[in-house]
Amino acid sequence: MQKSSITVKGQVTIPASIRRKFGLQRGDKVLFKEEGNKIYLQPVQDRVEAAFGIITPSKSATLEEMDEAVKKRAGR
16 A cells, blocks of 8 residues: 655645556546545546457458448538
8 A cells, every 4th residue: 555645736646656557647537436434546548549449340341441431421
């Protein structure tokens, strides 16, 4: 368990070892969860990379097929 102090502005520094472990970088968002008399800090995954692999395609398409589909959709 690691400690951190709260600044005058209410800011808390997350220790470097924890930032590295969870891949937290400047500008990332975190969520504060309250449970009873405890506060939990949880990373919020809002980067595009975090969504990679969530959707699996039902079939593959060539670049030409994808370009044609985009053109058809844009023409609507």
